Amino acid sequence: MKKFVLPILLAMTFSCAAAAAPNVLPLWPEGVPGKKDIGPEQNGKGYIQNTSNPTLTLVGPAVDRPNGTAIIVAPGGGYVRQAVDREGTQYATWLSTLGVTTFVLNYRMQEFGHPAPLQDVLRAVRLLRSRAAEFGIDPNRIGVMGSSAGGHLAASAGTLFDNPAGRTGTDLDKVSARPDFLVLMYPVIAMEGPAAHMGSRKALLGANPSQELVQLMSVDRQVTPRTPPTLLIHTQADAAVPVENSILFYQALTKNKVPAEMYLFEQGAHGMGMRDGLANASQWPRRAEEWLRARGLLTPAAPAAK
Numbered sequence: 001m002k003k004f005v006l007p008i009l010l011a012m013t014f015s016c017a018a019a020a021a022p023n024v025l026p027l028w029p030e031g032v033p034g035k036k037d038i039g040p041e042q043n044g045k046g047y048i049q050n051t052s053n054p055t056l057t058l059v060g061p062a063v064d065r066p067n068g069t070a071i072i073v074a075p076g077g078g079y080v081r082q083a084v085d086r087e088g089t090q091y092a093t094w095l096s097t098l099g100v101t102t103f104v105l106n107y108r109m110q111e112f113g114h115p116a117p118l119q120d121v122l123r124a125v126r127l128l129r130s131r132a133a134e135f136g137i138d139p140n141r142i143g144v145m146g147s148s149a150g151g152h153l154a155a156s157a158g159t160l161f162d163n164p165a166g167r168t169g170t171d172l173d174k175v176s177a178r179p180d181f182l183v184l185m186y187p188v189i190a191m192e193g194p195a196a197h198m199g200s201r202k203a204l205l206g207a208n209p210s211q212e213l214v215q216l217m218s219v220d221r222q223v224t225p226r227t228p229p230t231l232l233i234h235t236q237a238d239a240a241v242p243v244e245n246s247i248l249f250y251q252a253l254t255k256n257k258v259p260a261e262m263y264l265f266e267q268g269a270h271g272m273g274m275r276d277g278l279a280n281a282s283q284w285p286r287r288a289e290e291w292l293r294a295r296g297l298l299t300p301a302a303p304a305a306k
Contacts, residue, residue, distance in 0.1 A: 026055055035052065043084075054106055054108055056106075065097075066300070069298065070100065073095075079203035100298075114204050117204065143179050145183035146187065151187025187232070189245035189248050263287050
């Protein structure tokens with residue numbers, strides 16, 4: 001295991017020095033829809049809370065290996081807070097070593113509830129696609145990666161990209177919000193039943209959501225043949241978000257003939273991030289790299305036709 005971790009850490013260090021300095025981009029420069037005064041954002045000990053002005057933090061690819069692929073990373077935290085270091089910055093730094101341009105999404109949470117997070121992630125996809133040339137990315141290679149509740153948000157982007165709730169009436173609504181691929185880390189998927197994470201459900205949908213809303217946001221039920229190719233990673237040891245969440249989504253993908261791959265590991269508690277010492281589960285970045293490479297997402301994109 002240590003033989004694997006050391007090269008990753010060295011590559012991370014190289015990437016931090018080589019990649020462009022992070023830039024924070026406002027997601028709604030014209031004004032946040034449904035804006036309300038909830039006080040200042042709280043940021044400390046690796047977490048963000050109380051977000052009212054969503055942003056994207058750009059972490060560029062290692063300077064010698066940009067490939068044109070972009071990934072929007074949504075950290076988890078039950079729609080109450082975001083583990084921005086463990087499930088945001090660390091992922092972005094690793095992805096940089098693979099030549100990926102990463103955008104860590106700081107999205108609205110329980111203070112706004114549905115559909116604000118959905119609007120934020122779909123706005124992020126639209127924004128990157130509309131400004132792909134500026135960021136040096138391929139508009140047809142924009143993925144969304146999320147962990148836990150961030151995984152639910154990523155899965156929502158992959159299933160509800162055409163849902164009216166994700167539009168706000170701006171010109172960017174005309175740009176496709178469909179991600180080209182998804183990477184879901186121990187995601188929240190179900191909003192009812194034994195697999196549901198009720199904390200995420202309450203934070204997103206409120207204490208007494210309608211059955212219609214529960215059905216809509218149980219995202220395995222929203223999978224169609226248009227849902228993008230998906231990689232799922234989860235563990236048996238996850239006591240917070242049961243592994244059945246990933247299984248439900250994988251079954252829905254398979255039923256709809258959507259290309260999908262799933263790795264279910266024995267060890268690794270919820271929120272494992274890129275932690276070492278979890279037997280095979282600590283190898284998930286290798287499996288993810290293999291999946292991205294097999295889909296051609298780590299090969300430099302062909303220049304756009306003039």
